Amino acid sequence: MSINKIVKLFGIKYPIIQAGMIWCSGWELASAVSNSGALGIIGSGSMYPEVLKKHIRKCKKATNNPFAVNLPLLYPNAKEHIETIIKEGVPIVFTSAGNPNTWTKELKSHNIKVVHVVSSVKFALKAESCGVDAVVAEGFEAGGHNGREETTTLCLIPDVANKVNIPLIAAGGIVDGKSMLAAMLLGADAVQMGTRFVACKESSAHENFKKMVVEAKEGDTKLTLKELTPVRLLNNEFYQELVDLYKQHPTKDILMNKLGRGRAKLGMFEGDLINGELEIGQASSQLNNIFSASEIIEQVLNEFSSYKNQINNDKKFIF
Amino acid sequence: MSINKIVKLFGIKYPIIQAGMIWCSGWELASAVSNSGALGIIGSGSMYPEVLKKHIRKCKKATNNPFAVNLPLLYPNAKEHIETIIKEGVPIVFTSAGNPNTWTKELKSHNIKVVHVVSSVKFALKAESCGVDAVVAEGFEAGGHNGREETTTLCLIPDVANKVNIPLIAAGGIVDGKSMLAAMLLGADAVQMGTRFVACKESSAHENFKKMVVEAKEGDTKLTLKELTPVRLLNNEFYQELVDLYKQHPTKDILMNKLGRGRAKLGMFEGDLINGELEIGQASSQLNNIFSASEIIEQVLNEFSSYKNQINNDKKFIF
Numbered sequence: 001m002s003i004n005k006i007v008k009l010f011g012i013k014y015p016i017i018q019a020g021m022i023w024c025s026g027w028e029l030a031s032a033v034s035n036s037g038a039l040g041i042i043g044s045g046s047m048y049p050e051v052l053k054k055h056i057r058k059c060k061k062a063t064n065n066p067f068a069v070n071l072p073l074l075y076p077n078a079k080e081h082i083e084t085i086i087k088e089g090v091p092i093v094f095t096s097a098g099n100p101n102t103w104t105k106e107l108k109s110h111n112i113k114v115v116h117v118v119s120s121v122k123f124a125l126k127a128e129s130c131g132v133d134a135v136v137a138e139g140f141e142a143g144g145h146n147g148r149e150e151t152t153t154l155c156l157i158p159d160v161a162n163k164v165n166i167p168l169i170a171a172g173g174i175v176d177g178k179s180m181l182a183a184m185l186l187g188a189d190a191v192q193m194g195t196r197f198v199a200c201k202e203s204s205a206h207e208n209f210k211k212m213v214v215e216a217k218e219g220d221t222k223l224t225l226k227e228l229t230p231v232r233l234l235n236n237e238f239y240q241e242l243v244d245l246y247k248q249h250p251t252k253d254i255l256m257n258k259l260g261r262g263r264a265k266l267g268m269f270e271g272d273l274i275n276g277e278l279e280i281g282q283a284s285s286q287l288n289n290i291f292s293a294s295e296i297i298e299q300v301l302n303e304f305s306s307y308k309n310q311i312n313n314d315k316k317f318i319f
Numbered sequence: 320m321s322i323n324k325i326v327k328l329f330g331i332k333y334p335i336i337q338a339g340m341i342w343c344s345g346w347e348l349a350s351a352v353s354n355s356g357a358l359g360i361i362g363s364g365s366m367y368p369e370v371l372k373k374h375i376r377k378c379k380k381a382t383n384n385p386f387a388v389n390l391p392l393l394y395p396n397a398k399e400h401i402e403t404i405i406k407e408g409v410p411i412v413f414t415s416a417g418n419p420n421t422w423t424k425e426l427k428s429h430n431i432k433v434v435h436v437v438s439s440v441k442f443a444l445k446a447e448s449c450g451v452d453a454v455v456a457e458g459f460e461a462g463g464h465n466g467r468e469e470t471t472t473l474c475l476i477p478d479v480a481n482k483v484n485i486p487l488i489a490a491g492g493i494v495d496g497k498s499m500l501a502a503m504l505l506g507a508d509a510v511q512m513g514t515r516f517v518a519c520k521e522s523s524a525h526e527n528f529k530k531m532v533v534e535a536k537e538g539d540t541k542l543t544l545k546e547l548t549p550v551r552l553l554n555n556e557f558y559q560e561l562v563d564l565y566k567q568h569p570t571k572d573i574l575m576n577k578l579g580r581g582r583a584k585l586g587m588f589e590g591d592l593i594n595g596e597l598e599i600g601q602a603s604s605q606l607n608n609i610f611s612a613s614e615i616i617e618q619v620l621n622e623f624s625s626y627k628n629q630i631n632n633d634k635k636f637i638f
Contacts, residue, residue, distance in 0.1 A: 003635065004636075004638050005635070120538055121536070121604075139473070140459065141459075141473060149537065150542065151601055152458065152459060152460040152471040152473065152491075153471065154458070154460060154492035155492045155537070155601040155604065155605070159537045159604055159605060173473035173474045176477075178505060179477070181630070181636075183501075184635065185629075185630065186497060186498065218439060218468065218470055218475065218478045219439055219441070219470060285440075286474070286478060308636065311500070311504065312627075315322045316324070316503065316508055317323075317500075319333055319334060
């Protein structure tokens with residue numbers, strides 16, 4: 001019997017979590033991941049309340065294992081989402097982008113496990129003080145929305161592990177068994193992978209976007225729009241338009257206007273690689289193929305075991 | 320007998336390298352590190368040719384073990400430094416900030432081992448094609464001058480390890496035995512630590528600066544001056560002046576003028592924490608004390624062994 005804190009907390013088999021991501025992680029991906037023994041998460045940030053309800057119901061039909069919903073707390077429909085989550089009996093909620101004080105007690109009063117996503121030691125301590133069950137600490141290399149401190153996973157995980165007492169999930173730059181083992185060595189109890197599950201058969205990302213993700217090379221993602229919310233994107237024509245715009249010292253309003261509405265959907269869900277906002281992590285450079293969720297979990301676990309053995313057997317570690 | 324490639328290449332005992340750093344790593348630090356079985360490096364980027372000659376001679380007197388000189392290739396006195404290095408019989412040179420094609424052949428023709436510092440896969444491949452013996456791949460979290468790709472150590476090391484055939488040294492965010500083990504898991508043969516050795520008794524950094532380094536918290540360093548050469552600094556009054564200046568959309572010339580000359584010396588060597596440029600890595604947040612070089616090496620090795628054991632024994636890794 002494992003005493004891994006995250007395995008115990010969620011009642012899952014492996015300490016691997018699929019990040020809740022806009023336009024990529026609906027019930028198909030979440031249930032496939034949960035059916036493989038990891039934790040699947042429905043990303044509600046791109047769903048209207050009615051859509052979220054459907055995804056939760058379909059997910060419950062597709063798996064008997066625990067799954068979660070990710071909720072960006074600043075999302076305009078957050079209150080309705082919370083009501084849906086409680087009503088539909090979702091067992092675990094990952095909150096992000098907002099104040100964990102607002103909803104944690106309410107969710108926990110309904111026996112829902114609450115995990116908050118943070119990008120710094122300060123926010124990890126704040127989340128802990130609000131009573132969350134665990135934190136995800138996400139480094140600078142992560143895709144999509146990102147912290148202002150720009151602390152990398154390698155530096156953030158040991159620092160958060162030293163400061164908080166609740167279980168810790170590492171995110172940002174983790175795509176395989178060796179990065180999972182490294183993150184756990186640094187102090188994490190489990191890992192959350194986003195980018196890896198974008199390039200997954202069950203992901204609802206557009207095929208064009210998945211293809212661009214597995215073709216990405218080192219240096220192909222950039223953190224931008226720091227004056228709004230920092231976001232890591234693939235370097236495409238839209239990103240280059242931002243680079244040009246920045247040369248004119250745009251105001252926040254001009255940036256918001258340029259970004260417009262629906263640009264992430266356009267790129268990630270509808271496959272417009274030119275005009276879309278393509279949110280992905282730095283570790284996309286390490287991906288070469290699109291696999292199913294069960295294949296990804298199996299590969300990660302096999303790599304994890306083989307790297308554990310390598311530490312004992314590879315003579316490069318002996319001196 | 321270890322078959323670790325870096326241990327063999329340099330003829331040292333442990334695959335640990337002390338980064339060559341301006342104003343911090345003179346002969347006292349380099350020889351102390353080399354005497355402890357790791358590789359000490361004299362940072363020549365802040366030395367006039369006559370000063371470098373003295374440091375090399377003192378280092379040779381202070382240790383019988385291999386040591387190296389770090390040379391930023393864009394340094395105005397680079398040619399004279401190269402001549403000094405050859406004449407004084409320095410066995411290993413770490414080059415950085417410049418084209419590895421310029422001097423590698425000349426150095427190698429004198430039986431000098433050449434290692435080049437890179438921040439991307441592209442530059443690693445370029446360095447390999449120029450015939451260097453190894454590369455240091457340095458991530459975004461590193462202190463001082465930094466790459467433009469902003470790739471973190473966690474993402475950079477696996478990518479470079481997959482692409483180059485020569486030995487690989489990881490740098491950026493590595494301060495202890497667990498980050499060393501993580502970096503080697505990710506594909507490195509050895510690690511280079513800068514920040515950790517700034518806060519070292521034998522470092523020639525000013526005591527004020529050392530004290531500020533060990534008191535730094537997560538989020539206290541920033542990458543700035545990207546229009547010149549990106550550099551990671553402690554957030555002090557000078558950094559805040561830069562933040563204010565950036566609000567006025569400064570030209571490159573205005574930034575260069577603001578930076579002026581000698582500001583790194585002022586801060587790091589002379590201890591002016593207000594007006595100085597204080598170059599340090601993100602992992603400074605994890606340091607709490609100033610130790611001697613031999614104590615640091617011993618601690619890192621002990622932690623390295625204990626984390627190797629932890630992977631076999633801690634039940635969090637079993638599921």
